[in-house]
Amino acid sequence: MERDGKRVRSFEVAELAQISRSTVSRALAGDPRISEATRTRVLAAAAELGYQPNLIARSLKNQSTGIVGVVVTDLNNPYHAHALQLLIEKMGTRRMAPLVFVGNTAEGAERAIERLMSYQVDAVIALAAPFRHQIINACLAGSKPLVLMNRYDGSEPVSAVGGDSFAAGVAVADHLVARGAKRFAFFGGEDNTTISREREQGFSLRLKHHGHGIDIAMASRYAYEPAFETAHEILRQKPDAVFCANDTLAVALMDAARPMHGTSGMPFVVGYDNSALAAWPIYNLTSVDQNLEEMTTQTVDIARALASEPSRPPVRLTIEPFLVERGSTLPRNL
């Protein structure tokens, strides 16, 4: 396999197959000019020595590394963690390698992106990055393709893949109205992110269409404790149904409601992200699934396409979410 810790180079393979180094390269690349006989001989030699090409050298020559930079903010958010895992898996299938950086401050993102550029990444994927502008500028300056996943406000000339938050809001409104709810609350997050606002708008518009409206609207940070506090204020106003911008918010609300209402008198609750929590028996939470599977697939494919053809114009894609109905919105007598 290896000789005293040094990796085998294509030269050794050539030597063993009694042939020149270039022929080895072409044989492994499947160049049709190489005869079938020599090709099999080369393959045998390569297998015998356990030859694996040095991708660093190849990258230098090809001006393309196969490495994609991934910038992420907070892996403690299970939604981000799950998205990252899917991204990595998809990339593996497509022979791309993810160089991951955490940029949870503006300077952090700045530094991360600079290091990525130094490593000559073929493209950059930014996952729900609050520090878009630094990233966008750096990528434009280095003329590297950039794909924003799940955070895009339409103002910048880069590729982006996102979920249709508006449509999700509409679907939730329909669902809750069908359940017979009359008094609606929206529990938003993170001082009115674009995304949280879109969800609220879809919800609100559709409720109006049904002759209702949002009676209670509050927001808190996307963390359990502040949400738990805010939840009490919402509940004090006795809503029939609460649409939460996030599963964490929803779960905090249910925990806050349980001692007050018991299980029977609890309002309908709908979350967002369909995270693992939502499926837990005590919550059994109806939640909007963003279809991360599809979203990550598209993101990776776009990144790959742009990497191989950098002159392409930016692509924008919207993935349709779907509602996963569970116990928290089962029909009951309100």
Place this chain on the structure above:
Amino acid sequence: MERDGKRVRSFEVAELAQISRSTVSRALAGDPRISEATRTRVLAAAAELGYQPNLIARSLKNQSTGIVGVVVTDLNNPYHAHALQLLIEKMGTRRMAPLVFVGNTAEGAERAIERLMSYQVDAVIALAAPFRHQIINACLAGSKPLVLMNRYDGSEPVSAVGGDSFAAGVAVADHLVARGAKRFAFFGGEDNTTISREREQGFSLRLKHHGHGIDIAMASRYAYEPAFETAHEILRQKPDAVFCANDTLAVALMDAARPMHGTSGMPFVVGYDNSALAAWPIYNLTSVDQNLEEMTTQTVDIARALASEPSRPPVRLTIEPFLVERGSTLPRNL
């Protein structure tokens, strides 16, 4: 900054500074043979052009990439996600770049590690990897330093950093005995992982020392739903105190216990990992903190040391965990 999409090379800097390329390289590297005058001239030119060295080329020349492979299994486990985030952050501080792969099957791990080797990583970090053997063999074959984090059974000649599960079990036993518990349960995980067993042993031995023992011992997979089922069986046997191998198990147990006991009659519960869940008000769970901060720091430092000096013998390190006391073990009348 850039010229028509091509990165600036050191040649351009040399040209602008009216000087040879080698001098540029030396000036930027801080070679003392370069006069102060030319150095400042070079720095100015580099800054003006926004020069960033091409790390791929440098890697090829230096036979060292600064890239460390990280193999992880399941980012949906918040504990792993958190660990990965910390690893990435520490690596950033030390000018290392993480190439992350998910290996959640034996072949997956195999393929992941091969790709890492092709990218000439300086070292590999495996995070709680169940497929150790594939990884270990690949690293030995490629003679790349490997650091196992948080999973090591003492049988392999590689570096490893882990938590002192045994000591944790002891500390938990002391704590629960001090609270006056008499009837103890151990809620294990994942068909008796090494780690789960060590925790149980420490717990058991120390209980014996206090004149008690483990009265109930059960296990389930590390996921909420199976744990929720198993929890009922444990509770049916009326323990005073339950030590769970994992916060997820602990939380499932508390959820199962709440309808049966109410909050007052609930047994003492101790979890493991001190994850975000543990701090949620409804759980308020006493939990063992593995000191991931320290563990990841040490892991990264060891990886770096081994990368720069590959002949070093493997290092093994044990990090002391500590108990975070919360409401689930507050003194009460049993």
Place this chain on the structure above:
DNA sequence: TCGGGTTGTGCACACGTGTGAATAATGCAA
């Protein structure tokens, strides 16, 4: 002017690969 030390730079090679152009080998018709 010369010799010898010190200091600052430049030349040229190496890292391992891919690839265009040149060359050798082969086949076939004349």
Place this chain on the structure above:
DNA sequence: TTGCATTATTCACACGTGTGCACAACCCGA
């Protein structure tokens, strides 16, 4: 055998960097 076309292989360079060694420049004392 020679000429030409086709095929299989090799030569040599490029990618962008770091660095050993040679070399130029300079100062200073003789």
